[in-house]
Amino acid sequence: MADFNxxxxxxxHNPGNLTRxxxxxxxxxxxVALAGNPNTGKSTVFNKLTGLRQHTGNWPGKTVTRAExxxxxxxxxxxxxxxxxxxxxxxxxxxxxxxxxxxxxxQPDVTVVVVDATRLERNLNLVLQVLEITDRAxxxxxxxxxxxxxxxxxxERRLAMxxxxxxxxxxxxxxxxxxxxxxxxxxxxxxNFICKPYRIKSGSRELKQAVEELGAKVLEQxxxxxxxxxxxxxxxxxxxxxxxxxxxxxxxxxxxxxxLRPSSKNLQLEAR
Amino acid sequence: MTATIQKDTESILATxxxxxxxxxxxxxxxxxEAIYEDAAAISEKTVTLPxxxxxxxxxxxxxxxxxxxxxxxxxxxxxxxxxxxxTVQGANYPSQLIASVLLDKVHPALKILAASxxxxxxxxxxxxxxxxxxxxxxxxxxxxxxxxFFPLFTLLEDLGYLPRVAxxxxxxxxxxxxxxxxxxxxxxGFGCNAAGVVATRIIDSPRERLIAIITNNxxxxxxxxxxxxxxxxxxxxxxxxxxxxxxxxxxxxVGIALLGIFLSLAVSWGLSRSVLKGEASAFSLxxxxxxxxxxxxxxxxxxxxxxxxxxxxxIIFAFPAGLVIWLVANVNIAGTSLAEYFIHWSNPFGLLxxxxxxxxxxxxxxxxxxxxxxxxxxxxxxxITGMHELGAGSGVMFETDSIAATGNILQAGGWTLLTGxxxxxxSLLHNPCSTTIYTIYKETKSLKWTIVSTILPIIMGVILCFxxxxxxxxxxx
Numbered sequence: 001m002a003d004f005n006x007x008x009x010x011x012x013h014n015p016g017n018l019t020r021x022x023x024x025x026x027x028x029x030x031x032v033a034l035a036g037n038p039n040t041g042k043s044t045v046f047n048k049l050t051g052l053r054q055h056t057g058n059w060p061g062k063t064v065t066r067a068e069x070x071x072x073x074x075x076x077x078x079x080x081x082x083x084x085x086x087x088x089x090x091x092x093x094x095x096x097x098x099x100x101x102x103x104x105x106x107q108p109d110v111t112v113v114v115v116d117a118t119r120l121e122r123n124l125n126l127v128l129q130v131l132e133i134t135d136r137a138x139x140x141x142x143x144x145x146x147x148x149x150x151x152x153x154x155x156e157r158r159l160a161m162x163x164x165x166x167x168x169x170x171x172x173x174x175x176x177x178x179x180x181x182x183x184x185x186x187x188x189x190x191x192n193f194i195c196k197p198y199r200i201k202s203g204s205r206e207l208k209q210a211v212e213e214l215g216a217k218v219l220e221q222x223x224x225x226x227x228x229x230x231x232x233x234x235x236x237x238x239x240x241x242x243x244x245x246x247x248x249x250x251x252x253x254x255x256x257x258x259x260l261r262p263s264s265k266n267l268q269l270e271a272r
Numbered sequence: 273m274t275a276t277i278q279k280d281t282e283s284i285l286a287t288x289x290x291x292x293x294x295x296x297x298x299x300x301x302x303x304x305e306a307i308y309e310d311a312a313a314i315s316e317k318t319v320t321l322p323x324x325x326x327x328x329x330x331x332x333x334x335x336x337x338x339x340x341x342x343x344x345x346x347x348x349x350x351x352x353x354x355x356x357x358x359t360v361q362g363a364n365y366p367s368q369l370i371a372s373v374l375l376d377k378v379h380p381a382l383k384i385l386a387a388s389x390x391x392x393x394x395x396x397x398x399x400x401x402x403x404x405x406x407x408x409x410x411x412x413x414x415x416x417x418x419x420x421f422f423p424l425f426t427l428l429e430d431l432g433y434l435p436r437v438a439x440x441x442x443x444x445x446x447x448x449x450x451x452x453x454x455x456x457x458x459x460x461g462f463g464c465n466a467a468g469v470v471a472t473r474i475i476d477s478p479r480e481r482l483i484a485i486i487t488n489n490x491x492x493x494x495x496x497x498x499x500x501x502x503x504x505x506x507x508x509x510x511x512x513x514x515x516x517x518x519x520x521x522x523x524x525x526v527g528i529a530l531l532g533i534f535l536s537l538a539v540s541w542g543l544s545r546s547v548l549k550g551e552a553s554a555f556s557l558x559x560x561x562x563x564x565x566x567x568x569x570x571x572x573x574x575x576x577x578x579x580x581x582x583x584x585x586x587i588i589f590a591f592p593a594g595l596v597i598w599l600v601a602n603v604n605i606a607g608t609s610l611a612e613y614f615i616h617w618s619n620p621f622g623l624l625x626x627x628x629x630x631x632x633x634x635x636x637x638x639x640x641x642x643x644x645x646x647x648x649x650x651x652x653x654x655x656i657t658g659m660h661e662l663g664a665g666s667g668v669m670f671e672t673d674s675i676a677a678t679g680n681i682l683q684a685g686g687w688t689l690l691t692g693x694x695x696x697x698x699s700l701l702h703n704p705c706s707t708t709i710y711t712i713y714k715e716t717k718s719l720k721w722t723i724v725s726t727i728l729p730i731i732m733g734v735i736l737c738f739x740x741x742x743x744x745x746x747x748x749x
Binding site for chain 2: 039088090118120121122124125127128129146150151152153154155156158159162163173198200201202203204206207210213214217218221232233235236237238243246247248249
């Protein structure tokens with residue numbers, strides 16, 4: 001049944017001259033973040049792309065810090081950052097903070113959200129939160145082989161239309177879909193594909209108005225902020241770290257300091 | 273400039289405050305609700321689930337069994353026991369094979385080579401009889417069990433069994449006032465305590481994280497498995513009929529591992545009711561689907577990433593430790609070596625605990641790596657008992673052709689079943705290795721908690737061994 005992608009899973013197949021650079025990434029053109037729920041196979045995707053052997057295991061919470069690696073594709077160099085798995089970006093646990101802060105302040109050029117195709121609905125919660133933060137994202141619909149095994153069908157084109165970002169079904173363990181994933185990461189990074197990310201529509205009118213109003217105000221003070229809406233959300237929620245960052249104007253410097261270019265500065269926003 | 277920033281940000285925060293009042297307390301909940309609603313709507317449009325659930329779902333059935341209230345724990349112990357049994361059974365022969373090459377062939381060859389180029393005796397003693405032999409011993413005694421144990425452990429991990437263990441033990445950990453995820457970090461500790469300590473980062477609350485760090489040492493790490501397995505095989509497997517020996521040995525090792533889990537819980541309970549008071553926080557644990565294990569990947573990860581890294585570490589520590597052992601055994605003051613001074617001085621304390629001075633000195637020398645405890649013990653025993661014809665000379669770590677030969681040496685050194693049992697207990701309950709201690713310091717950034725984590729197990733070990741020894745002596749006269 002899964003024989004139609006023999007080429008992709010063949011070890012000799014090498015799309016777009018993918019060069020796995022391992023940890024050798026002194027210079028790079030783009031930063032790509034890998035986010036996703038725990039145990040969706042982020043580390044497997046990471047290893048597939050970088051040729052590194054970040055330890056993978058079938059249990060949630062295995063990646064506690066971020067891992068970095070590099071690959072070259074279509075004459076561009078990419079730096080890939082594997083973030084700890086998180087269910088949400090809205091709570092304040094340490095591992096979630098690492099992921100959240102990186103997507104928010106590290107300003108990756110592309111955020112790849114890895115989801116478990118067999119548990120799409122639950123995984124979408126995180127996808128929607130990521131899309132609130134960033135404009136440039138790719139959905140990696142991983143474990144598609146397992147979904148097939150469970151006879152779950154996913155209309156990935158419809159999903160891509162709904163979310164406004166590329167959706168690529170993959171089975172990273174066998175390599176299926178990895179070439180397409182690379183192509184789309186590349187396209188989003190260089191601007192060949194312009195995302196129109198889904199923004200949360202439900203919720204009360206007061207809530208939406210409040211986010212709009214505050215978001216505008218934040219943007220007025222910090223015009224460089226790429227995700228004022230998210231900062232507004234956090235302020236409304238009373239996130240003390242973001243409040244402090246706004247209060248002392250650090251929110252602007254956080255972005256500059258953590259944009260990882262040209263040198264990779266460690267992004268632990270020290271939890272005080 | 274600064275002033276204007278302050279003023280403007282004040283207004284942002286003021287607006288946020290005002291709006292927060294308007295939306296009300298349940299902002300977080302209503303936001304989450306909105307996200308869930310949208311996610312459900314999108315998934316509704318794009319996902320088609322199979323029309324009917326199959327009547328028999330294998331995964332669910334397995335999950336019901338391995339997480340069942342009654343079967344969960346017995347299954348867990350059975351799996352552990354099978355893993356150890358395979359390790360004990362499989363490791364002996366390759367161990368002998370490696371030993372016969374590295375020790376019977378390479379070692380004399382090195383000595384002859386050194387002599388032929390005119391190397392002074394003390395240099396060839398220090399580096400070949402000390403450093404090289406320590407390394408060779410570590411490789412031959414550790415590599416085979418690790419090469420069997422780690423693939424099996426990785427197989428369980430890859431299948432998805434570990435989260436089920438956490439699921440089973442979660443309620444017990446919560447009752448002990450610890451975090452349910454401590455079950456996972458504890459499992460990591462069975463591989464390596466330093467790795468287990470790093471893994472505690474998955475626990476958010478600092479209180480529960482500290483508990484997990486302090487108690488991680490109660491998970492037998494792989495540096496201690498060989499000690500446990502060897503001593504259990506000699507002293508416990510040795511007193512039962514031969515056909516039962518490996519089963520009883522495996523059972524004894526499982527028993528020590530279970531005692532470790534029990535103490536882990538007991539200490540967590542004690543800490544969470546005294547110095548680290550607080551409520552256990554809730555968390556959600558997703559039981560991942562069972563995934564067909566990838567055998568090649570498992571072999572690769574476990575052999576290269578785990579076995580080789582651990583072995584490398586052992587070798588790095590074994591070499592200098594071998595030098596130290598040779599020195600303390602060969603540097604004499606008034607005709608008595610430094611090692612003998614210490615052993616004679618500490619022997620009364622050791623005997624009081626059902627151990628002896630040799631074991632105490634071995635544990636001091638072996639602080640960098642638990643892996644070298646047994647080689648050190650053997651070397652020191654030979655030296656003290658004067659069984660020079662057995663070894664390759666004073667202060668030389670040597671191999672023994674079989675487990676039985678190791679047993680003969682230890683029994684000649686005055687070891688009894690009690691010494692064996694207490695060494696197993698003390699191996700479970702002593703200070704973490706120096707790597708782990710350093711890792712604890714790096715993770716907690718606190719000298720106080722590092723000291724607590726280091727000293728607490730020693731105190732417990734001394735007390736437990738003391739009582740076991742006293743009871744033993746009362747009952748056996």
